Amino acid sequence: MKNTIKGAIVVAASIITIIVYVSLFLFIKFGLITVDNFFSPINIIWFLFLIIISYIIFSFLSKEITRPINKLIRNMRGLLDGRVIESKKIKEDVKFVEIDRLMDRYLSMLELIKRNNLDLNSQQSKTEIILEQMADGVIAFSITKDIVHMNLSAKELLGIDERFNTFEKIMIKLGIEVDFTQIMYLPKQKSETCRLTTEDTVLNIAFRPFFNSGDIPVGVIMVIRDITEREKLDNMRKEFVANVSHELKTPLTSIKGYSETMMMSDDLPKETAHEFLSVIYKEANRMDKLVHDLLQLSKFDYGKASIKMDNFTISELAKNVIAKMQFTASQKEHTLTGHFSSGIKVYADKASIEQVLVNIISNSIKYTPDGGKIDLYIEEKEDSVEIREIDNGMGIPEKDLKLIFERFYRVDKARSRQMGGTGLGLSIVKEIIASNDGKIDIKSEVDKGTEIIINLQKAK
C-alpha cells in the first residue's frame, strides 16, 4: 500500500509536533523550562536537537520524493540523448501514489514514443531500401547545394563517388549547365530536364525542387534515368518503318513504271510486253514475300505464332527438304547432300522447322558461287539433336556476324536485294528456334563458307 505525499507530510509534521509537545511538557514538568531560563544553553541545545530531528525526518521524506523524480529526469535525459533505457526499473521503490501515477503516465508515453519511433524508423528504412533498389538514380541536394542523399544507381549511372558531394562538382563532371536557384523556384510538379549522351548510354536527367511541410522549397532532387534501351528501341522502330517503306517502294516503283509504259504504248511487241509482265510479276511476288515475312515476324512478336510441339523424325523431314531444294541447287550447279542416319527424332514444331531448313539452305544456295558444296548434318548429342548446315560460299565478315539475325540486316544490301532477299529470313529462323526452345549459332569466314548450328530438343 503506497501513501500519498500529502499524507506523509501530515504524518511527519504530526510526529515533529508530538515530539515538540511531549518534550515541552516534560521540560516544563521537570522545571527545565521557565520564563527565566528559556534561552539557557541546555534549552538552546535541546531546540537545536529538535531542529536536527525535524531536518532528518523531512530530508528522509523529501529524499523518498525526489529520488524517483531524479531517476525520471535521468531517464528523460537518456531518452533525449537517444540512449536505449530500461524504463521498467524507474518504478522500483516508489513509495508515493502521486509519483507512482506520474511514472505510469511517463511509461505509457514512453511506449507511445517507442512505437512511433519504430514506425518512423521502419518508414525511413523502407524509403532507403526503395531508393537503393531503384534503377533510376536519385540525388537530393540541400539548399546549400550539398548532397543529402545519393543512391547507388546515381553513382553507377553518373560514374561518380562520395567525393562528388556538391551540386557544382557533379555538374562540372557531367559538363552540363543548370541554374540551381532557378530550379529551387520552379513551381510544384514542374521540372527541368536535360539529356546526356555518352559513348554508350543515353541519360535523361530531371531536376525539381522539393518542399517542406510549409511548402517552402528546401532543396533540389535530381533523377537520372537510363533511356539507352528506349532510345535504341525507338531508333529500331524508326529504322524498321524506313526499311519496310523502302523495301515496298522499290518493287512498287518498278510495277508502276512497267505498267504505265504498257498502258501508254499500244503497239508494244508481244515479247517486250511479256518481259514487262514478268518483271511486274516478280516484283509483286517480292512484295508478297515481304508482307508474308513481316506478318510472320509480327505473329512472333505478339506471341501468336502457331507452334505445335510434337515428336517427329527430323531426318525424314530433312530428306524431303533436300529433295525439294535439289532443283534450285542444281540450277547453280551446287551439290546439296544430307549426312544423317534415318530415324533421328526431335520434339519441335515440324512446319516451322521445315521453314528453318528451307531458309538456311536457300541462303547457302544464294550466297555460294556456282558449283558450291552444301552439306546438312544431323546428329544426336547427349541432350539435344544437332543440325549443322555448311556451305563453302562467300562467307560473312566478322563485323556483320553479330548483326546477321537482325531484321533487314544484309551484308551486301544491293547484292542481296538483287537476289530477291529482304533480310528477314534469318530473323524468322531465330524467332522459330527460340519458340521451339532451341539454340542457334553461326560461324563464318569470308570466301571460305558459313556454318549454321542448330540444337533442338530430343524426342520425349
Ligand SMILES: Nc1ncnc2c1ncn2[C@@H]1O[C@H](COP(=O)(O)OP(=O)(O)OP(=O)(O)O)[C@@H](O)[C@H]1O
Ligand atoms: N550462307 C550464307 N553465306 C553468306 N552470307 C549469308 C548466308 N546466309 C545469310 N547470309 C547473309 O546474311 C544476310 C541475311 O540473311 P537473311 O536470310 O536474313 O536475308 P536474305 O537472304 O537477304 O533475305 P530473305 O532470306 O528474307 O530472302 C544475307 O543478306 C546475306 O548477306
Ligand SMILES: [Mg+2]
Ligand atoms: Mg535468306
